[in-house]
Amino acid sequence: MSNLLRNSLISVVLATTTALPALAEDISWIYCGDKMDPVHEKYIKEWEAANDGWSVKPEVVGWGQCQDKATTLAAAGSPAAMAYVGSRTLKEFALNDLIVEVPMTDEEKAAYYPHIVDTVTFDGTQWGVPVAFSTKALYWNKGLFKEAGLDPEKPPVTWAEEIEFARVIKEKTGKAGYGLPAKTFDNTVHQFLHWVYTNNGQVIDAGGKITLDSPDVLAALTAYKDITPYSVEGATAYEQNEIRAIFLDGQVGMIQASVGAAFLLADTKVDWGVTDLPLGPSARGKGTLLITDSLAVFKGSGVEDKTIEFAKFITSPKVQEEYEAGGAAGLTPLRPSPAVDAMLAAAPYWKPFVDGIEFGGPEPLFTDYKGFQNVMIEMVQSVVTGTAEPQAALTKAAAALEEYK
Amino acid sequence: MTSSRSAWIFAWALLAPAILYVLVIVAWPLVETFRLSFTDASLRKVTNYVGTANYEKIFNETFFGVILRTFTWTFFSVALKMIIGTFGAVLLNAAVPGRYLFRILTMPPWIVPMAIGIFMWGWMYNGQFGMISGLLQRFGLTDGPVAFLAYGETAYWATIVTDVWIGVPMVTIYFLAAIQSIPKDLYEAAWADGASRWTRFRRITLPLMLPAMITMSMLSLIATFNSFDIIWILTQGGPSGSTTTMIIDTYHTAIGSKKYGEGAARAVVICIFLSLFCLAYFRVTRRLQTIGGKE
Numbered sequence: 001m002s003n004l005l006r007n008s009l010i011s012v013v014l015a016t017t018t019a020l021p022a023l024a025e026d027i028s029w030i031y032c033g034d035k036m037d038p039v040h041e042k043y044i045k046e047w048e049a050a051n052d053g054w055s056v057k058p059e060v061v062g063w064g065q066c067q068d069k070a071t072t073l074a075a076a077g078s079p080a081a082m083a084y085v086g087s088r089t090l091k092e093f094a095l096n097d098l099i100v101e102v103p104m105t106d107e108e109k110a111a112y113y114p115h116i117v118d119t120v121t122f123d124g125t126q127w128g129v130p131v132a133f134s135t136k137a138l139y140w141n142k143g144l145f146k147e148a149g150l151d152p153e154k155p156p157v158t159w160a161e162e163i164e165f166a167r168v169i170k171e172k173t174g175k176a177g178y179g180l181p182a183k184t185f186d187n188t189v190h191q192f193l194h195w196v197y198t199n200n201g202q203v204i205d206a207g208g209k210i211t212l213d214s215p216d217v218l219a220a221l222t223a224y225k226d227i228t229p230y231s232v233e234g235a236t237a238y239e240q241n242e243i244r245a246i247f248l249d250g251q252v253g254m255i256q257a258s259v260g261a262a263f264l265l266a267d268t269k270v271d272w273g274v275t276d277l278p279l280g281p282s283a284r285g286k287g288t289l290l291i292t293d294s295l296a297v298f299k300g301s302g303v304e305d306k307t308i309e310f311a312k313f314i315t316s317p318k319v320q321e322e323y324e325a326g327g328a329a330g331l332t333p334l335r336p337s338p339a340v341d342a343m344l345a346a347a348p349y350w351k352p353f354v355d356g357i358e359f360g361g362p363e364p365l366f367t368d369y370k371g372f373q374n375v376m377i378e379m380v381q382s383v384v385t386g387t388a389e390p391q392a393a394l395t396k397a398a399a400a401l402e403e404y405k
Numbered sequence: 406m407t408s409s410r411s412a413w414i415f416a417w418a419l420l421a422p423a424i425l426y427v428l429v430i431v432a433w434p435l436v437e438t439f440r441l442s443f444t445d446a447s448l449r450k451v452t453n454y455v456g457t458a459n460y461e462k463i464f465n466e467t468f469f470g471v472i473l474r475t476f477t478w479t480f481f482s483v484a485l486k487m488i489i490g491t492f493g494a495v496l497l498n499a500a501v502p503g504r505y506l507f508r509i510l511t512m513p514p515w516i517v518p519m520a521i522g523i524f525m526w527g528w529m530y531n532g533q534f535g536m537i538s539g540l541l542q543r544f545g546l547t548d549g550p551v552a553f554l555a556y557g558e559t560a561y562w563a564t565i566v567t568d569v570w571i572g573v574p575m576v577t578i579y580f581l582a583a584i585q586s587i588p589k590d591l592y593e594a595a596w597a598d599g600a601s602r603w604t605r606f607r608r609i610t611l612p613l614m615l616p617a618m619i620t621m622s623m624l625s626l627i628a629t630f631n632s633f634d635i636i637w638i639l640t641q642g643g644p645s646g647s648t649t650t651m652i653i654d655t656y657h658t659a660i661g662s663k664k665y666g667e668g669a670a671r672a673v674v675i676c677i678f679l680s681l682f683c684l685a686y687f688r689v690t691r692r693l694q695t696i697g698g699k700e
Contacts, residue, residue: 068660075448075663092663096448174549184643234532234552236644237560246533370661381645385556 027307030073030083031058032066032293039323040314047313054306070296074098079298081307087119087292090127091365099296100304101125102311111317111335113354119292119362128294129311131320135288135332135360136194136256137352138162138278142271144253148172155254155275159195159223162254162278166230169253177230179243179255182377182384187240189376190289190363194256195220197287197361199280204364208405213398216282221390223280225383235384260330262349276352288356291363292334332357371404435676441669448663459670468654468671475650478565479629485569486625487618490576495606497577498584508581515574523638526567530554530639557647560640564648568635572628576621583617584610616693623686627679651675 031040036058044056059080061069070083071093079098093099104126109117112130120128142152148169156162166177182188196203201216211217232238232252240257247255250270255261256277265272276286295311297304313319321339324331332353333340344350366372379397382388388396442459446452497508514522529536532552541547553563587610595605633652636642642649642657649657652675659668 071448071663075665092448097450098448182644184641232533232552233550234555237530237532237552237555242531249533251533368662368664370657370663374657374661377643378645381643385644387645 025054025303027054027056027082027303027310028080028301029056029058030066030070030080031060032063032084033060034062036060037323039319043314043319047310051306051310054310056310070298074298074300077300079300081301081303082295082297082311084131084293085128085296086363086369087128087130087294088363088365088369090120090294090296091122092367092369093296094122094127095367098299099127100299100308101127102129102297102308108312113334113336113357115290115357115360115362116292116334119290120294122365128296129315130292130334131295131315132293133332133334134258134291134330135353135356136190136258137274137276137288137356138254139247139257139261139265139272139274140254141247141250141252142273143250144169144173144175148253152271153273155273156278157276159199159219159278159280163223163227163230166227166253170230173253176232176246176252177254178227178232179238179247179252180224180228180231180235180384181238181240181243182235182380183237183239183242184377184381185239186373188380189373190291191240191256192220192224192376192380193289193361193363194277194287195223195280197289197359198277198283200282200284200287200359201280202361204366204401204405210398210401210405212401213394216280218390218394219280219282221379221383221394224380225390228384236381258330259332259350259353262347263330274349274352276355283359285359286352286356287359287361288353289363290357290360366401366404368404372401375400375404438669438672438676441666442673444666444669446665446669452666455666459667462667463670463674471646471649471651471654472674474561474648475630475652478561478648478650479626482565482568482572482629482632483622483625485565486572486576486629487622489569489573490580490621491614491618493573493577494580494584495610497581508578511574511577513574514570519571519634520638522571523567523635526563526570527554527639530563554640555644557644560644560648564636564639567639568629568632571635572625576625579621580614580617583614587613619689619693620686623682623689627682627686630679630682631675651678 040058044058048055066083067085067089070080070085071089073079074093075098085093090099094101102120104117113133116130116133117126120126120130138155140155145152145165148165149172150165150168156165162178169175169177181191193203195201196217199216199220201214201220202211203217205211228235232243232246238246243252243255244257244261244264246252247257247261248264248268248270250268262274277288279286295315297307297311301307315334317335317337320334321337324333325339325343333343340354344354364372375397379388379393382393383390443454443456444452445455445458493511497504497511501507517525528534530538530553532538532550532555535553537553538547538551541551542549551559553559591609591613592605595609600608631652632650633656636648636650636653637656640648642653651671655668655671655675658664658671662668
């Protein structure tokens, strides 16, 4: 009996002492998308080879559930070591003590395009490593411009021109002049923020004061109201990619979209051009919303330091350049480099996506981003459907945002 | 005594898995949700008890609007399912050639995975590429594309239509079974007395189908009140909250905004309504059994 007890104890000790380090050397990674990017697969192997005993365990989760899965695991106290998240959620995670800081050196910060580091910065430090970047530009259908009697080589430069061109297209061709997405969906907010950032507007300032109810944002919301009659009928039924599908079908004159649309347009008969987002009356220069996704390192995994090391490796300039140029087509480059210069020279349609960065702005950081998003969607939809006037909708939204800042 | 004790132990041993199942899968989550509804649980690691604050917070004008919308949405959906299901069952019961084929053809909405069916309806409602908008334009009934999910009123009815489409087959088959259980001699006697088809339906079919109709209405009421997938996939509760029912509102609060305590309070309110429906269902079925002479 005593032998049995002794052997059992030895087994338990052996099992725990041999199994635990093996578990501790796994870096679990919630990876958003349909499949692993081959570039990431390749560099994971390289990192594992250079870090003996360490293994990266990615779990591919569809975009729709990815964020919720990472959040739920963290809230339940069993976090993944690292997750691919929208940078907009970093403040919420940080304030709730779910993620660790990932400070950057000055050299690291300087390597990025302007404002990108701001999208992951809160309380003076960085809380994630940028891994994907998206900016938008204006696509126009040259065929529809010509059919409407407009110069197909002259896209709108200002909001006033954009609204006027949309009107002319609608009246002369019967087709929608502009594609305005206003569905109950996150990119309804993104699209509106492009208008805000091309008019020197702001939702919340660095001190946490809500600045939504301002003349600059009011001008953006009023422009939305003005362009709605010439937009795709039933804006609240469509999100950004559904509007893009209508553009690819040649049924709309202008849309705001990422560079991914250029790749899709190559397979269509649409004669198109892409240019900077038109500017509002208060614009200081070319602007766009700067959206980044980041790698967040969760607290409590037991492998935080090594995970930070891996996160920085997998987003390092060499890996990132390959990722952006290859499997991740559609992403705006995170850092300027000779390779990016070569890409801009070879494919000039990239230019407006990079030029807008200078006066671009980040997704606002709120303690409850979904709360912020719902308020903004309600504001946009109320104006687009004509149930509220821009000023009234703006004032109501600004007051509601106080709860979520 | 020993024998009765061992029988008692044997009985409990047989019941134990079911009891364990109910405790773990049903009772514990319910109790936990109830407990959570009195806390400020969120992403924060510290959770405090806040008394009835969550309930005080949610009972405002907006939430009452959501409750009212949930009830009207459920009412119209259940009513349409019952009406269409009744007439569908009568038609499928008719002695016409190929009726077995027709019975099979009623099933696809129920057989097709729900999400696929809903996405299909989403495309049909699409203003630019959708079949319905296309047909309306082709027949000159509208001047241009109609995006059914773009406006509060049309989105509200579009979600109901989809829910009815999915729910009707089950109702129809259930009612068909009820009709087929009605003794044939009743119809023969009525026919011999010169009763018209309509009179036979009104005086024989409907009254004898009533127990099945009441039972199915109650079951459908419970399922429809809790319907999430259809609204979520088609509109996510929009535009401007026009299709936000209680279950969607709860999801937005608990999972979207991560206000788990407040979301739990909303879930408890749903639970109370559903418990009342279940209670009504059991009372009605008991009463029907009594009328039917089964007790």
